[in-house]
Amino acid sequence: MLARDDQDSLKKTPLHGLHVSLGGKMVPFAGYDMPVQYPAGVLKEHLHTRKLAGLFDVSHMGQLALRPKSGKLEDAARALERLVPQDIVAIAPGRQRYAQFTNADGGILDDLMVANFGDHLFLVVNAACKDADEAHLRANLSGDCIIDQLADRALIALQGPKAESVLAKLCAEAPAMKFMDAGPHKVAGLDCFVSRSGYTGEDGFEISVPAADAERLAKTLLESPDVMPIGLGARDSLRLEAGLCLYGHDIDTATTPVEAALxxxxxxxxxxxxxxxxxxxxxxxxxxxxxxxxxxxxxxxxxxxxxxxxxxxxxxxxxxxxxxxxxxxxxxxxxxxxxxxxxxxxxxxxxxxxxxxxxxxxxxxxxxxxxxxxxxxxxxxx
Amino acid sequence: MTTTLYTSDHEWLAIDGDVATVGITDYAQSQLGDVVFVELPKVGRTLKKTEAAAVVESVKAASDVYAPVTGEVLETNAELAAEPALVNSDAQGKAWFFKIKIADKSELGGLMDEAAYKAHTA
Structure with a gap:
């Protein structure tokens, strides 16, 4: 068990109070106090996500904006291509792509999502790597880009076959989105970034929402009888069944994207x-x-x-x-x-x-x- | 007449003469979460007190079940091996793990009764 002061030093996401009120079993994860499961348990949470819809707090993950100093998005895309082996220039406005930051040995420093939001690139990176990623971006791209870590935003994933119908009630554009579409949308009247993606193998969405509004949005989504809150335990079993890599385990600085079958x-x-x-x-x-x-x-x-x-x-x-x-x-x-x-x-x-x-x-x-x-x-x- | 005792590692033992039926407590199963696999000791194996005797696995993790006393394994619960979720539904009943022939009854002296175990998990 952690000593009391260790627990107190853990960071909390904007949904921490909601997790506790829902009976979440809180554990330390990547420096955050996070729910590993709720009273339903990992098995039921996993199966519910595959059958209906699950709500995940992934606010611990890093959200970054990369703005081109020139005002031309292609300059930011070309700059980011210096750090990743992906084609960033070809990401169309409103689209998102999976990428990796690599190191000089060809290993993977982190894996991430990169979206083209028209005038800037929006990045989602792993919680445990987010400060190192930000430093890496600043060290290498500051000449071309303004780099902002969007620490005032929460991130909520809604995953499963009912995700579309649930989100459609709050965001009329959601059903028309296709896998890996991403962009700013109003959700329940809030200024959100919505992508049609996730980490479960299911259809679903990831919703970046201002931290101050996150609990209200999560509670609104949970009002649907189709939606159950899902902890990190089921998040892991869902991504494992989907064959998706967990950074620091399946990929790390000693694995290249080719070795990792990526x-x-x-x-x-x-x-x-x-x-x-x-x-x-x-x-x-x-x-x-x-x-x-x-x-x-x-x-x-x-x-x-x-x-x-x-x-x-x-x-x-x-x-x-x-x-x-x-x-x-x-x-x-x-x-x-x-x-x-x-x-x-x-x-x-x-x-x-x-x-x-x-x-x-x-x-x-x-x-x-x-x-x-x-x-x-x-x-x-x- | 059986007496039930408990270990600090959250095993229970129902003692009937020189035979103890061993399982994990309801508190332990609540901490483990959904049990998906159990591995039971071989019948005839002699276990030493505190030796890893069985394994109980949830979706997330594997945990050892320790022999609460020294002795020979007399019987294991085939129904539990086939249906590990019994640990969650009936930890201190149908989900017993194994029966052991108690070699030295003096080893029971260090175990807790129900009131002491309740205090231990409070």
């Missing part, structure tokens, strides 16, 4: 032979991985038994053990699959779908199979 997120224009090839930190290493292949790869893993295989479990090529060939980076129980699910890194030679592997769990070697991700079909509205 090639889809790097557009052709930034790869070898592209119009703006390279020019981002670690480009040599990352492009070499694209051109020649990496030696290891992130894969999905399904256990053949019922025992969850968790983060840190060593992977072996055969039941005799010997030298480990890799490691599980995320693992647990998938409530929708009603089975254990995991992901981890293995040599490319062992990464083909259907490859049988073994994971060490409490001294025993349990059989696993390399499996396609997402484990649960995503329901994005394309």
């Amino acid at each position: 090639e889809w997120s790097v557009q052709k224009s930034r790869r070898s032979g592209g119009a703006r090839t390279g020019g981002f930190p670690g480009a040599d290493k990352i492009l070499a991985h694209f051109d020649n292949g990496a030696s290891r790869r992130r894969v999905g893993l399904l256990a053949q038994g019922r025992a969850p295989v968790r983060e840190g479990a060593l992977l072996f090529a055969d039941s005799a053990g010997g030298e480990p060939i890799g490691k599980v980076t995320s693992g647990g129980f998938g409530p929708s699959l009603n089975a254990p699910v995991a992901m981890g890194y293995v040599p490319v030679s062992r990464s083909a779908l259907g490859t049988n592997l073994f994971a060490e769990v409490r001294g025993q070697l349990l059989p696993l199979t390399v499996a396609a991700m997402p484990f649960v079909k995503n329901t994005y509205k394309r």
Whole structure:
């Protein structure tokens, strides 16, 4: 347990009081006092999100605005391309793209969302990395951009098949949005930024709202009988079933986007032979991985038994053990699959779908199979 | 006549003669959340007091269940292995984990009765 003064030093999101009043079980996460679950529990919260809709407080995440000093958005986009291997210039107004900040070794400093809001870029980054990300942006882009961390905004995710109909009552434009559309919209009369995206594999929205209005908006959304508050526990099991990476676990400074099986997120224009090839930190290493292949790869893993295989479990090529060939980076129980699910890194030679592997769990070697991700079909509205 | 005792690690033992039926307390299950998997010891294994004897896993995490006394495992709960959620619905009843033959009854002296356990979790 944390000492009292440690608990007091934890930061609180604008929805902290609401979490406590809803019976949230509060735990420290990335420096914040956050709900890991509510009285319904992780299993029910997970299944409810897949069936109806879940409301998540993700206000701990960082929200940043990148404004071009020249007034031309393309200048901000070109500047940001110096830090990420994605094509930022090609993000159309009102659209959003998944990206990674890379380091000189080709590793990943953080993963993020980048949206084109017309006159500026809007970034959402991980809570644990947000101060480092801001410093990284200031150190590298201050000549071209004005960088603002939007600390006065909360972020609420509404995820699940009923998210659209629930949000439509408060934001008439919401149903017309497609997956990865993003922009300023009024929600319940409030000045929000809405994107059609999330971290569950479900259709849904992420709503950036002024901190002072966040509790009112969350309560309004929770008035719908379709909407249940969801804690970090189910957020993790939902993203794991969706095959989505958790920064600091499945990706970090020692994994390249190619090793992490995130090639889809790097557009052709930034790869070898592209119009703006390279020019981002670690480009040599990352492009070499694209051109020649990496030696290891992130894969999905399904256990053949019922025992969850968790983060840190060593992977072996055969039941005799010997030298480990890799490691599980995320693992647990998938409530929708009603089975254990995991992901981890293995040599490319062992990464083909259907490859049988073994994971060490409490001294025993349990059989696993390399499996396609997402484990649960995503329901994005394309 | 059975007596129920408790450990500071939140196991309960229902003692009938020299046999103890062991499980985790209702308080423990409320802290763990939804249980999705249990691993039970092999029948015939001799456990030492405080040795990890079984595992209970929620969606989020795995926790050890410790042997509250030294002794041989006589029986395990097959119904629980098939339906781990019994831990949440009936922790101190149907969701017993294993039965152990108590090797040394003096080990019971360090365990708590219900009133002491209630105070421990208050």
